[in-house]
Amino acid sequence: GEWLSGNVAERTLSEFDARYTECFEARMRLRLGLPAATSLGEGSGREECDADGCSGGLVARWLQWLELSRADFLRASRGLAEVGADAEAAAGFLAEHAGARRSRELDEQLASVLRSLRQAVLPDAFGNWPSSWRMAVRLAVPAVVLRSHVLREAGKLAELDDSQGRRLAGEFLTALADTLREPFNRTPQALLAVEDDPRLVWQGVQWRRGLGEDDGTPPVGVRHDGMARGTSVM
Numbered sequence: 001g002e003w004l005s006g007n008v009a010e011r012t013l014s015e016f017d018a019r020y021t022e023c024f025e026a027r028m029r030l031r032l033g034l035p036a037a038t039s040l041g042e043g044s045g046r047e048e049c050d051a052d053g054c055s056g057g058l059v060a061r062w063l064q065w066l067e068l069s070r071a072d073f074l075r076a077s078r079g080l081a082e083v084g085a086d087a088e089a090a091a092g093f094l095a096e097h098a099g100a101r102r103s104r105e106l107d108e109q110l111a112s113v114l115r116s117l118r119q120a121v122l123p124d125a126f127g128n129w130p131s132s133w134r135m136a137v138r139l140a141v142p143a144v145v146l147r148s149h150v151l152r153e154a155g156k157l158a159e160l161d162d163s164q165g166r167r168l169a170g171e172f173l174t175a176l177a178d179t180l181r182e183p184f185n186r187t188p189q190a191l192l193a194v195e196d197d198p199r200l201v202w203q204g205v206q207w208r209r210g211l212g213e214d215d216g217t218p219p220v221g222v223r224h225d226g227m228a229r230g231t232s233v234m
Helices: 006-031 055-069 073-082 087-097 104-120 131-140 148-158 162-179 198-202
Strands: none
Touching (some): 006 131, 087 104
């Protein structure tokens, strides 16, 4: 039998796009350290505005910069918690940290977003970002995220041979679990340019146990150049 009537199913599907957009907007605002409600004073309809625009458009402007600059989404989002008070300088540091494309226009676009965001979160008496806002971003954006191709590598390990493959896959997944145990840590991160080093993912996996020195190189046939872990993102 049907667990949903045709009318209920059609109504649910017709409302999905609007509900998804609402939830996506709320989640993105949380990642920016803002209240989930579109207006800052929920129910009042009030929004914080400055010369760069209003807080209600921050999500769209932030996403537009991410798309145009091709910045690493996770690294840029987490890096927001570490930006300084000077919008222009902060934009440069954040763009470098996220591996973004750089141009005068893109940097100014990001600086404009940061100025509006700082106005929306109400800086302290010295013009600095409030520590509560930094913590809100760190709690909303994980410091470490597992990318799907890392799990595909573990699957390849299991196919090497019955004994070695199972051992390597087990050690590899254990190392990943240890890394992912507390993804939402509160530790500040330096806004530095990051170059992913695939070898970092394989730390803790003993490739040549009993076969001599371990140089951290996967066995022949295991492709590892697609695995990347940066300072903040795996």
